[in-house]
Amino acid sequence: MGAYYLDGRLGAGGQGVVYEGYDSEGRRVAVKALHKAGFGDRDMLRKEIRAWRRVAPFCTTKVLHDDLDGPVPFIVSEFVAGPDLRHAVDGGAPYGPEELRRLAIGVATALVAIHRAGVVHRDLKPENILLGSDGPRVIDFGNCPHRRRHRHRRHPHGNSAIHAAPSATAANAATARSTCGDGEPPS
Incomplete structure (x- = not known):
């Protein structure tokens, strides 16, 4: 190509x-x-x-x-040599506390950098987090320009929508189970 x-x-x-x-x-x-x-x-x-x-x-x-x-x-x-978070979690054991902390901090830092660039990531999911040797990389923004009057929709569990994806990502990695794929909450 x-x-x-x-x-x-x-x-x-x-x-x-x-x-x-x-x-x-x-x-x-x-x-x-x-x-x-x-x-x-x-x-x-x-x-x-x-x-x-x-x-x-x-x-x-x-x-x-x-x-x-x-x-x-x-x-x-x-090119990032490493699996996406979905494949890493589906194929392995749950993350331990330190690995989970590093992952959460890396993804949160990436989201801050993305927002500072004036972009809103509209498709944050495990498949869009690559696990490189130097830490997680957030990809495939499905983006739109950041709006000054951005409203936070409430998530049914009390978190605002902007916090729902990072918390779901952490839960996926911590439990080695999807928190949403089938529409059912984790047990």
């Missing part, structure tokens, strides 16, 4: 497919092919990429290249 060699499929989401790839110098990258992006969607994608580039790269993946003008638009980002 473009100047990038695609070596395997990493996953798929609402916008397209993510591939493991390599650039011309042999550097490992993630290539997101945006199969469902029509020509009318590309201006919005450009805005999302500009927002993504404003976020401090320590807490997300750095955008290395984008091409939204070709027949299959794509975004190239830094």
Whole structure:
């Protein structure tokens, strides 16, 4: 795809497919092919990429290249060697107190950096948290510009909606069980 060699499929989401790839110098990258992006969607994608580039790269993946003008638009980002939180939890034991604390602090720090860049992450879930060797990376913002008059909706359990996702993420990791996937509360 473009100047990038695609070596395997990493996953798929609402916008397209993510591939493991390599650039011309042999550097490992993630290539997101945006199969469902029509020509009318590309201006919005450009805005999302500009927002993504404003976020401090320590807490997300750095955008290395984008091409939204070709027949299959794509975004190239830094590759994070490690599973997403969903696969780590589904395939392993519950996190201990120190690991859970590191995870929660890393995700909370990432959300602060994302908000400081003027972006609201609208799709925080275990699949969008990559566990790299240097800590968690929050990806796939499903973003929108931060609104000054942002209202916090109340979560049924008393937390505001802005706190529900981080607390659910911590609960997923602590128990090695999903807190929501089937719609039933954890027992």
